[in-house]
Amino acid sequence: MIITTFIAEFKKEWIDMKRYPIEWISSLILLIVIFYGIFLGASYISGKMIQGENLSYTIVSYAQYTLLMGPIYLMGLGIVREAQHGTLEQLFLSPVGISSILIIRSVVTFFYQIFMMLVILEVIMLLTGKHLNMSFAIIIPLITTYLTSIGIGFLITSIAVVSKRVSQFLDLLQFVFLFLVMIPFTDFKGPFQWIAILVPYAPSSGWLRDLMIHNQLGTPLIVIVGSVLNGIIWLTLGLVIFKKCVTVAKRRATLSHY
Numbered sequence: 001m002i003i004t005t006f007i008a009e010f011k012k013e014w015i016d017m018k019r020y021p022i023e024w025i026s027s028l029i030l031l032i033v034i035f036y037g038i039f040l041g042a043s044y045i046s047g048k049m050i051q052g053e054n055l056s057y058t059i060v061s062y063a064q065y066t067l068l069m070g071p072i073y074l075m076g077l078g079i080v081r082e083a084q085h086g087t088l089e090q091l092f093l094s095p096v097g098i099s100s101i102l103i104i105r106s107v108v109t110f111f112y113q114i115f116m117m118l119v120i121l122e123v124i125m126l127l128t129g130k131h132l133n134m135s136f137a138i139i140i141p142l143i144t145t146y147l148t149s150i151g152i153g154f155l156i157t158s159i160a161v162v163s164k165r166v167s168q169f170l171d172l173l174q175f176v177f178l179f180l181v182m183i184p185f186t187d188f189k190g191p192f193q194w195i196a197i198l199v200p201y202a203p204s205s206g207w208l209r210d211l212m213i214h215n216q217l218g219t220p221l222i223v224i225v226g227s228v229l230n231g232i233i234w235l236t237l238g239l240v241i242f243k244k245c246v247t248v249a250k251r252r253a254t255l256s257h258y
Contacts (some may be wrong), residue, residue, distance in 0.1 A: 001095060002100065005096050005100070005101065005104050006108065009108045010108050013109065013112060024116070028119060031116075031120055032123050032124065032127075035062050036127060039055075039127075039128065055130050056130060056212075056213040057182075057184070057209060057213070059128065059130060059132065060132065060205075060209050060212050061178075061181045061182045061205065062178075063124075064201070064204070066113075066116065067117045068145050069149075070109050070149065071109060071110075071146065071150050072149055072152055074105060074109050074153065075150075075154065075156060076156035076170055077160075077166070077167065077170065078157075079157050079160040080166060080167070099154075099239060099242065102157065106146070106150045106153065118134075121134070132213060133211060133215040134212070135215075141208040141211065142204075143231075144203075144230065144231040145231075146231075147230075147234070148200050148204065148231045151233075151235035152200060152234060154239055154241065155238045155241055155242070156169075157242055161245050161246055161249045162245050180199060180200055180202065180205075184205070184209070185199050186202060186205070186206025186207075186226075197222075197229060198233070200230070202226075203223050203224075203226035203227040203229075203230050204227045207219050207223050210223070
């Protein structure tokens with residue numbers, strides 16, 4: 001049942017991409033233009049072009065940001081769209097279960113998001129003249145990043161199930177997430193380094209920067225373990241709160257209402 005659902009969702013995404021190519025191409029162009037606007041704006045404010053490690057940090061953080069926003073928007077706005085179309089109850093009545101369906105959709109989207117992220121990275125590196133390490137090792141911190149995003153996606157979906165409107169809230173949150181991946185939390189020392197493990201995306205960001213900027217395979221163990229724990233903690237938290245919010249919506253009999 002799970003495999004059948006996965007194949008069906010994969011085919012659905014592929015059909016959507018073929019049928020509406022302008023949608024994802026325009027999204028791709030927009031993300032590249034936004035980065036270049038940030039790059040030129042920061043260069044203008046500082047009075048000189050951003051170069052060296054600062055530029056590398058910015059590119060890696062932005063690439064990670066384009067990946068992590070995928071499941072958050074997919075899950076949060078997806079539930080709102082299902083409620084608007086009147087198909088939300090059908091998802092809850094599915095033998096697979098609503099949680100499994102949302103996770104499967106996120107996993108399917110991961111493959112498409114990775115492709116988009118790599119295209120954006122290549123174009124950005126071409127525009128800025130800055131080249132980063134693109135080894136297969138970066139897949140692991142990208143997966144832990146995505147795990148955290150699925151967890152946060154469940155938290156957003158929890159709000160959507162109860163309130164049915166989260167678009168403005170998501171617009172606000174995207175700046176928070178950009179801030180979280182831009183700040184090098186893993187460079188903090190002492191007890192703050194342990195606190196950074198709980199900050200969404202922080203350990204994965206540090207691991208990704210070590211691999212892509214410094215080509216450093218010997219990332220500190222605390223960062224590697226912290227990345228995995230970060231993903232598991234936020235995914236678990238998201239699932240628990242989502243199930244509680246679904247129970248509240250069912251008790252109020254407002255699950256399918258918009």
